[in-house]
Amino acid sequence: MAKARILAPWVGKEEKSAIYHCVSRVVERRFHFKKLEKEQFIKFMRLYEAFCGVRVLSYCVMSNHFHLLVEVPPRPEGGLSDAELLDRLGLVMPSAEVEVIAKSLALLSSAAATPEGQKAYDQLxxxxxxxxxxxxxxxxxxxxxxxxxxxxxxxxxxxxxxxxYNSALIEEGHVARVTAAYIDLNPVRAGMVEDPKDYRWCGYAEAVAGGEKARLGIARVLEKCDDEHHTQQFLKSSEVKDRYAWRKIAGRYRLGLYEDARAPGESEQAKALQGSKINKRKGFSEDEIKKEQARAGELSAAELVSSRAKFLIDGAVIGSQSFVNGVIAQLNDNGYWPKPRVSKASRCQRSVSQAPIYTLRQLQLE
Structure with missing residues (x-):
């Protein structure tokens, strides 16, 4: 039987956001998601994040499930202007449909509109x-x-x-930070990578590689974690590109990741209790944690460059959108795949240059 969800009771009453941890699994827990599927999911996630006006603070797409930490802000008074509404509709609807809606809105909101027309405008x-x-x-x-x-x-x-999907209402501040870390640490706990920055389908890896939305998400979960030893200011969009402003937040979050992912049995008490038993759940050793603490969680220049370049290594074809789509068309004509490919080039969200870069991901032939 499905469990009733608890939604923030202040929605519609207070000008206050609500944060939720959401989890959804593939039917029968099958391992359906490989590289292409994970990339496509993140693409849609960012698309509907923008359309719905929510904020994805952290995420991780695994092989048979995904985690999202989502902040839902209150609905702005008056909603959106018609221009803003049409821009959002253009993200998820064909342009022809958006044009029809635009004409309807213009007609119904005109000075000559009747009261019935104004009502239809509001309903639309x-x-x-x-x-x-x-x-x-x-x-x-x-x-x-x-x-x-x-x-x-x-x-x-x-x-x-x-x-x-399952969802839990999350308190902002320390609990949100711990939940975000739990999400980013999923591939480490599963033994898929040794460092969360190396799992490209999680929010932390995207942030390390330069993703603005992912960096803003990390800054948001740390916003209410101030104490006498740390001062934290929520980064603005213009500030996430400042490596000095971002470095402070990135280091603090990384230290939290390492401390939260202490390997089972690493403490002296755990060793005394467990003896020779081995816990299969992965994590960081005390030595690894101390190493991160010694460098304040700050990644080296080589590590940062490596993270930013990962999408280039994973791509089979890299270039402008027209170049990659042209290669796909030629491969179809040459019978490269058993069946023609209908998908197009994927935009690299972690581009290291100003010009958009597109790629065709490596795929195994059937």
């Missing part, structure tokens, strides 16, 4: 606003969009997700 805007600033609508839209893509890409039918 509300139809789309009802999908924004809402956790359930964000999760529904994201999961349905990804399911359609996945089923088409893999020529399958039926449900992809195991029941509905």
């Amino acid at each position: 805007r509300e139809r789309y606003f009802s999908r924004m600033w809402d956790l359930g609508q964000f999760m529904k839209s994201l999961k349905q969009r990804f399911s359609r893509w996945f089923n088409k890409a893999h020529q399958r039918k039926g449900t992809l997700w195991e029941e509905r």
